[in-house]
Amino acid sequence: MKTTLKTLSIATICLVVAMATYGMYKLTIGNYQFNAPFMFGFILVAYLLLLTYAKRGIRKIWTLVIIASLTTLQSCNYAKSNQQVVVSDDCGMTWKKINAGEAVPKAGLNMCYMKVVIPNFPMQGEATFISNLKDKVRANVHIDYDYSITDALAFIKQAKFLGKANVDADNEEAIGKSFEMAENMVIDKRIKDVAKRIFVDEDIVELDQSEIENHLLTESNKALESLGVHLNFITLSFDLDEQTRQAIDVSTAMKIYESKNLQDIGKQVMSQRAGATKITVENKTETPKSE
Structure with a gap:
């Protein structure tokens, strides 16, 4: 019995x-000693004590268990290729990036x-706002965009509120909802x-949808480059009031008539269309017949 117990203990x-x-x-190849040097030193001391007491055999089994627990007290996970940790x-004064595959330590004793x-x-993100175009035409603008964070260190300086003590690298919530506010504060603005700077010189009638989207994409990326953000594409749409839409229709129709040398006919048609919605009331006074 004693032999069996001794064998199991060993x-x-x-x-x-x-x-x-x-x-x-795993900690060493994961650069844990660089990401959390103090805690790595603590774990290393516990590991050396573990080896020392392991040599003393079964008489120190409880001490051995306690020391073994200390070596696993500071757990960690690893940065994934689809993450920037x-x-x-x-407390957020300076930041360091942990590369994919490296160990991501817990907070430990550092508050x-x-x-x-x-x-x-x-x-993906979206932005909706009111903007003025050329000739003081106002429009509701809706922009859908696709973006990537290319420099995590530059981005976090603009969105320090994202920082938390113990965000799990495997926690999907850490990746989702928090960035809605970051989009509003960093990207949308x-x-x-x-x-607004581009649209003020754009004629809503002559506006080329594809051209202005490319122009907006280029200029926006220039503004966002220093913040660690890159826009992949932008989709733009304008919501105009009824009067503005009618004016655009008339202008477009007149250009078609002019291209066919039918300016006079076009003017007559436009005049008739404009008068079709008008109601003229004539009051006629009858002169009484004399007997």
Whole structure:
């Protein structure tokens, strides 16, 4: 019985040491010592103590278990290829990016430790606002855009509110809802400013949809480049009032008549269309007949 118990104890010790050794190996190749040097030193000391007590055998089994627990106290996960993980150990004053495949440590004993998981794949956003075009034409503008965050360190400086102490790199919520506010504060504002500057010189009648979308995309990317954001494409639409739409229809129709040398006929047709909605009331006074 004693022999069996001793064998099981030795096997347990060997298993614990093997697991701890593998964990230290994964931490080392994952650059844990660079991302969290203080906690890595703490784990290293616990690991060395584990090896020391492992040699003393079964008499120190409980001490061995406690030390083994210390080596696994600071768990971590790993940055994925579709993520950009940035961390800060000074409450967001400075940030460091953790490359894909490297270990992402927990906060541990550092109360100022912060972590942000930023998507490394295209995302979609939209912006709606009122803008003036040429000749003081007002329009409701709706923009749909597709964007990618190309520089996580530059982006987080503009959206520091995303930082939290222990964001799990596998947590989908960390990637989704938080960026709606970031889009409004970082991306939408720049697109609106650029769009209003461009639209003020654009004639709504002569406007080329494709050309202005490309122009807006180019100018917006110039404004967003320093913020670590790149727009992949933009879709633009204008919502005009009824009077403006009718004016555009008339202008377009007249150009067609002019291209066929039918200006006079076009003017007559436009005049008749304009008068079709008018109601003329004539009051006739009858002169009484004399007898």
